[in-house]
Amino acid sequence: MMLLKDILYKVSINAVAGNTVAFVNDIHFDSRKVSLDDVFVAIPGTVVDGHDYITKAVESGAIAVICEKLPAQLVNGITYVEVENAHKALAIMASNFYKNPSENLKLVGVTGTNGKTTVTTLLYNLFKKAGYKVGLLSTVKVMVGAKEYPATHTTPDSLTINKYLKLMNDEGVEFCFMEVSSHGIHQQRTAGLHFAGGVFTNLSHDHLDYHKTFAEYRDTKKVFFDELPKSAFALVNVDDKNGSVMIQNTKAKKVSYALKSYADYKAQILENQFTGLLLKVNDNEVWSRLIGSFNAYNLLAVYAVADLFELGTIETLQYLSELESVGGRFQYFISEEKITAIVDYAHTPDALKNVLETINTIRTGNENLITVVGCGGDRDKTKRPVMANIASTLSTKAIFTSDNPRTEDPKKIIEEMEAGVEPQNYNKTISIEDRKQAIKTACQFATSNDIILIAGKGHETYQEVNGVKNDFDDLKVVKELLINVKK
Structure with a gap:
């Protein structure tokens, strides 16, 4: 139990009707979860407006209502608080x-189009190897010390974030590494959090279904760095032109990393093979099991964060060399017929281009590169033809298929992809709506030493069709098919 006035500390309030010196049991923004003596926060959403459920919340026992617009009829005995921004109020209240x-641990937020999951997970694993108690809030999973919880969003709602952070406090966690999505920033889910540092990986075409323009997408990411405290660091990739934009107005300590530009933390790729990378990081050589130039950036960001927290250089390099790839991120295996199958989460044009260019850099050119790729439904449609163009240009053969069609017709999604294929690449592409059949066809096409890339879903173990999540694991499917198809 906690006093309402204490929960409202630092919230921007326009008006109060009722008594704030009342004990509160819990906070909810879903009226269905409200019970006696809870606070209901009415969140205006894109689909559902929480203000429409204020009466239901009061009937369920809410003692107070936080909203952006007071109801016409106020119920006696209920406290109503009108706030500037309900999303932000919820985060501060949480x-x-x-x-x-x-405030009781060192929280580092990682934002950018690609690399968030890899960087946060590698940081979690490195600091764990260094002997610290560590927390992780990522797209793939939530870790509180050694205990794992399932993840539901890239950046969870603010109540969930703080609930996990409190669990981390209880477990004595010293560092937490957290993915920070543009949706999470825009919806104020990270408001009220005290960050010890922020990391910017890169910015490319994504989420334009939500943000409408690239400038809006970029500026939303920038807000995260604008709000970092003076005591924090802002680590940005300056090989990406948006890196310098991110830190224009930050109060935090500005730090840079790059492979191609002048930066505080520099890396050079000495060797790039399917077995790993040999990097020169600030004049020190280190071998990593991770693959590709995009992972060179990820590893450099991890090294920089470790150094900023004053972990020893030699120890950090040793831990870097021991880190393994994150599930669904350039995860590969080689079949008995010497066919290499790679599963990667690449679901943006830039990520797909990076993975394909990495494979093409490593391969000799005598092998075929067969790419299976789709685009998600109910998401940014403008990237569909772009991704198809990239796949058909950089692959020997491109098979367009379903990703997570959600509520869209998968056939229409594929047609929008096909529109991006240039005439000279028509004969390199085929479309197969059923994802398993598409992967099976890739396996049938492949011969010894060929490479199959299955892009878009990575770590996901389901395929979402019309609101139903059906079991589907790209890595598991391609392993089984390569064994059975090639018998």
């Missing part, structure tokens, strides 16, 4: 309710 857990 921090207060859980006793501001982010």
Whole structure:
């Protein structure tokens, strides 16, 4: 139990009707979860407006309502608080309710189009190897010390974030590494959190279904760095032109990393093979099991964060060399017939281009590169023809198929992809709506030493069709098919 006035500390309030000196049991923004003496926060959403459920929440026992617009009829005995921004109010209230857990550990947020999951997971694993108690909030999973919880969003809602951070406090966690999505920033889910550092990986075409323009997408990411405290660091990739934009107005310590530009942390790729990377990081050589130039950036960001937290250089390099790839990120295996199958989460044009260029850099050119790729439904449609063009240009054969069609017709999604294929690449592409059949066809095409890339879903173990998540694991499927098809 906690006093409402204490939960509202630092919230921007326009008006109050009722008594804020009342004990609160819990906070909810879903009216279905409200029970006696809870606070209901009415969140205006794109599909559902929480203000429409204020009456239901009060009937369920809510003692207070936080909203952006007071209802026409106020119920006696209920406290109504009108706020500037309900999303931000919820985030600040969540921090207060859980006793501001982010202040009791070193929280680092990682944002960017690609690399968030890899960087946060590698940081979690490196600091764990260094002997620290560590937390992780990622797209793939949530880790509180050694205990794993399932992840539901790239950046969870603010109540969930603070709940996990409080669990981390209870477990004595010292560092937490967290993915920060543009949706999470825009919806104020990270408001009220105290960050010790922020990392910017890169920015490319994604989420334009939500942000409408690239400038809006970029500026949303920038807000995260604008709000970092003076005590934090802002580590940015300056090989990406948006890196310098991110830190224009930050109060945090500005730090840079790059492979091609002048930066505080520099890396050079000495060797790039399917077995790993040999890197020169700030004049020190280190071998990594990870593959590709995009992972050179990820590893350099991890090294920089470790150094900023004053982990020893020799120890950090040793831990870097021991790190393994993250599930669904350039995860590969080689069949008995010497066919290499690679599964990667690449679901943006830039990520797909990076993976294909990495494979083409490593391969001799005598092998065929067969790419299976789709695009998600109910998401940014403008990237569909772009991704198809990249796949058909950089592959020997491109098979267009379903990703997570969600509520869209998968055939229409594929048709929008096909529109991006240039005439000289028509004969290199085929379309197969059924994803398993598409992967099976790739396996049938492949011969010894060929490479199959299955892009888009990576770590996901399901395929979402019309609101139903059906079991589907790209890596598991291609392993089984390569064994059975090639018998």
